[in-house]
């Protein structure tokens with residue numbers, strides 16, 4: 001730097017090019033003063049109009065925020081019609097609501113998820129899924145594009161389960177849209193399955209070359225809010241987790257009550273209506289539900305994070321004890337044969353055969 005400055009001084013004092021530099025500065029000054037004079041030729045009415053625009057936008061935004069905040073304040077102060085509405089016993093089963101709302105689901109949640117940074121959290125968590133992965137309550141497959149499924153990826157198989165056939169149908173179509181024609185890029189032997197089934201009951205085990213086995217990662221996002229029995233849902237995840245694998249994990253991204261009472265008042269006040277419309281109880285005590293189920297089912301907490309005034313939860317659980325590896329299961333029998341109808345509430349005409357990426361046909 002010092003030598004550069006020295007040579008610049010040298011050029012400026014000895015070389016006529018130095019004069020050019022000063023001339024250039026002079027012309028810059030002239031052109032900028034010309035710009036000022038041309039600006040001053042804009043009529044005062046026009047200038048006032050331009051100056052008014054940002055002020056108009058600022059007032060509109062401020063007005064909008066004030067109106068929204070006032071509404072929240074009124075809602076927060078109103079006593080809830082049912083003071084026990086956060087109790088599971090008071091909450092009706094709205095889990096089938098998604099059959100009617102599947103088409104609109106992505107457009108309804110897309111913008112707010114982006115704004116709240118939820119897409120980023122989805123990506124981070126999906127990328128932690130390893131081995132044979134089961135995603136329960138997968139919905140329209142909002143995590144689909146984030147799994148590590150490429151040639152040297154850490155995912156060996158993906159099994160998607162959702163109670164709603166229309167929701168999982170969208171999930172399946174998304175997979176095709178994302179990966180059809182890119183099969184050569186996917187991990188060799190990767191198996192992907194889509195099952196319209198309840199995650200409250202027994203599910204098919206993971207498809208491995210040695211025979212079916214339990215899953216290495218069980219993943220769920222925004223699922224505890226939609227089931228009538230969140231405790232049983234977690235217990236059933238544990239039933240399907242390979243507890244002989246010390247790295248086995250249950251990873252949850254959930255939403256529920258806040259650690260702020262004023263926000264809980266708003267959630268409680270609107271929960272009934274929200275549940276009827278959207279099939280989700282957003283005022284549940286996620287922390288209590290998870291810790292009670294974890295203790296009962298022999299899980300320990302690996303990590304817990306909360307966002308958005310505590311309403312968004314990230315929870316990672318692992319088995320408290322690593323068990324002995326189970327012998328490979330026979331290919332025949334209950335788990336491999338056609339699942340019994342009772343396990344599948346709404347799978348009547350739905351195609352959910354296992355496929356390797358290449359063989360997928362809708």
Ligand SMILES: C[S@@+](CC[C@H](N)C(=O)[O-])C[C@H]1O[C@@H](n2cnc3c(N)ncnc32)[C@H](O)[C@@H]1O
Pocket residue numbers: 095098136137138139140141142161162163164167197198199200220221222223226227228280
């Ligand atoms: C709020 S949506 C979340 C969907 C998706 N996981 C996401 O993050 O966008 C809840 C989903 O849970 C599904 N669901 C509710 N009860 C279920 C059950 N017992 N078994 C499987 N899926 C269930 C619903 O059909 C719905 O697709």
